[in-house]
Amino acid sequence: MNAMTSTTPDTDWVSPIGDTHEDVLAEMLASDPEFRAVWEAQRPQAEIARRAIHRRGELGLTRAEVAQRMGTSVAVVARIENGQHPSSTDLLRHLAHALDMRLVIGFETGPADDPVRDISVV
Numbered sequence: 001m002n003a004m005t006s007t008t009p010d011t012d013w014v015s016p017i018g019d020t021h022e023d024v025l026a027e028m029l030a031s032d033p034e035f036r037a038v039w040e041a042q043r044p045q046a047e048i049a050r051r052a053i054h055r056r057g058e059l060g061l062t063r064a065e066v067a068q069r070m071g072t073s074v075a076v077v078a079r080i081e082n083g084q085h086p087s088s089t090d091l092l093r094h095l096a097h098a099l100d101m102r103l104v105i106g107f108e109t110g111p112a113d114d115p116v117r118d119i120s121v122v
Helices: 021-031 033-059 063-070 074-082 089-098
Strands: 104-109 116-121
Touching: 021 033, 033 074, 063 074, 063 089, 074 089
Parallel strands: none
Antiparallel strands: 104 116
Protein backbone atom coordinates (compact mmCIF):
# COMPACT_ATOMS: atom_id res chain seq x y z
CA MET A 1 0.00 0.00 0.00
CA ASN A 2 1.30 3.50 -0.78
CA ALA A 3 0.90 6.76 1.16
CA MET A 4 -1.93 7.85 -1.14
CA THR A 5 -4.41 5.18 0.04
CA SER A 6 -6.19 4.57 3.32
CA THR A 7 -6.04 1.35 5.32
CA THR A 8 -9.78 0.66 5.02
CA PRO A 9 -12.32 1.72 2.41
CA ASP A 10 -14.52 3.58 4.92
CA THR A 11 -11.64 5.68 6.37
CA ASP A 12 -11.26 9.24 5.08
CA TRP A 13 -7.96 9.81 3.33
CA VAL A 14 -5.50 12.03 5.18
CA SER A 15 -2.57 13.66 3.43
CA PRO A 16 0.76 12.20 4.54
CA ILE A 17 2.22 15.69 4.71
CA GLY A 18 -0.57 17.29 6.75
CA ASP A 19 -2.61 20.43 6.12
CA THR A 20 -1.96 22.76 3.22
CA HIS A 21 -0.33 26.13 3.76
CA GLU A 22 -3.63 27.82 2.90
CA ASP A 23 -5.53 25.75 5.51
CA VAL A 24 -3.01 26.51 8.25
CA LEU A 25 -2.96 30.20 7.35
CA ALA A 26 -6.77 30.44 7.33
CA GLU A 27 -6.95 28.76 10.74
CA MET A 28 -4.30 31.06 12.23
CA LEU A 29 -5.94 34.19 10.81
CA ALA A 30 -9.30 33.12 12.22
CA SER A 31 -8.08 32.01 15.63
CA ASP A 32 -5.20 34.33 16.55
CA PRO A 33 -5.93 38.09 16.61
CA GLU A 34 -2.28 38.97 17.26
CA PHE A 35 -1.12 36.91 14.27
CA ARG A 36 -3.86 38.47 12.12
CA ALA A 37 -2.74 41.99 13.08
CA VAL A 38 0.89 41.26 12.13
CA TRP A 39 -0.24 39.55 8.90
CA GLU A 40 -2.38 42.54 7.91
CA ALA A 41 0.42 44.99 8.73
CA GLN A 42 2.85 43.09 6.49
CA ARG A 43 0.40 42.49 3.65
CA PRO A 44 1.52 45.45 1.47
CA GLN A 45 5.18 44.38 1.57
CA ALA A 46 4.23 40.75 0.96
CA GLU A 47 2.11 41.69 -2.04
CA ILE A 48 4.92 43.79 -3.53
CA ALA A 49 7.34 40.90 -2.94
CA ARG A 50 5.01 38.40 -4.62
CA ARG A 51 4.55 40.60 -7.67
CA ALA A 52 8.28 41.42 -7.96
CA ILE A 53 9.29 37.75 -7.75
CA HIS A 54 6.66 36.75 -10.30
CA ARG A 55 7.67 39.48 -12.76
CA ARG A 56 11.38 38.77 -12.33
CA GLY A 57 10.62 35.14 -13.18
CA GLU A 58 8.61 36.16 -16.25
CA LEU A 59 11.56 38.19 -17.49
CA GLY A 60 14.08 35.48 -16.62
CA LEU A 61 16.18 37.86 -14.54
CA THR A 62 18.35 37.13 -11.54
CA ARG A 63 18.35 39.30 -8.43
CA ALA A 64 21.76 40.57 -9.51
CA GLU A 65 20.40 41.64 -12.89
CA VAL A 66 17.45 43.45 -11.27
CA ALA A 67 19.84 45.14 -8.81
CA GLN A 68 22.05 46.27 -11.68
CA ARG A 69 19.05 47.69 -13.55
CA MET A 70 17.98 49.51 -10.36
CA GLY A 71 21.47 50.79 -9.60
CA THR A 72 21.46 49.15 -6.19
CA SER A 73 22.73 46.04 -4.42
CA VAL A 74 21.44 42.47 -4.52
CA ALA A 75 20.76 42.80 -0.78
CA VAL A 76 18.19 45.55 -1.45
CA VAL A 77 16.40 43.39 -4.02
CA ALA A 78 16.49 40.45 -1.60
CA ARG A 79 14.92 42.57 1.17
CA ILE A 80 12.14 43.67 -1.18
CA GLU A 81 11.51 40.08 -2.28
CA ASN A 82 11.54 38.81 1.30
CA GLY A 83 8.51 41.00 1.93
CA GLN A 84 9.79 42.18 5.29
CA HIS A 85 11.08 45.57 4.20
CA PRO A 86 8.85 48.61 3.75
CA SER A 87 10.07 50.38 0.62
CA SER A 88 9.96 54.04 -0.34
CA THR A 89 8.08 55.17 -3.42
CA ASP A 90 11.40 56.10 -5.02
CA LEU A 91 12.76 52.58 -4.49
CA LEU A 92 9.55 51.03 -5.81
CA ARG A 93 9.72 53.29 -8.87
CA HIS A 94 13.24 52.02 -9.58
CA LEU A 95 12.05 48.43 -9.06
CA ALA A 96 9.13 48.92 -11.44
CA HIS A 97 11.43 50.41 -14.09
CA ALA A 98 13.92 47.53 -13.68
CA LEU A 99 11.08 45.04 -14.19
CA ASP A 100 9.63 46.88 -17.21
CA MET A 101 6.56 47.91 -15.23
CA ARG A 102 4.91 51.15 -14.08
CA LEU A 103 4.39 52.05 -10.44
CA VAL A 104 0.79 53.12 -9.87
CA ILE A 105 -0.21 54.71 -6.57
CA GLY A 106 -3.65 55.85 -5.59
CA PHE A 107 -6.21 56.70 -2.99
CA GLU A 108 -9.77 55.50 -2.51
CA THR A 109 -12.75 57.23 -0.99
CA GLY A 110 -16.29 56.07 -0.47
CA PRO A 111 -17.53 52.60 0.45
CA ALA A 112 -15.19 49.63 0.07
CA ASP A 113 -17.62 47.80 -2.24
CA ASP A 114 -17.91 50.81 -4.60
CA PRO A 115 -14.82 52.99 -4.12
CA VAL A 116 -13.89 56.13 -6.00
CA ARG A 117 -10.25 55.79 -7.04
CA ASP A 118 -7.73 58.50 -7.75
CA ILE A 119 -4.55 56.91 -9.15
CA SER A 120 -1.31 58.20 -10.60
CA VAL A 121 1.58 56.60 -12.45
CA VAL A 122 4.72 57.51 -10.51
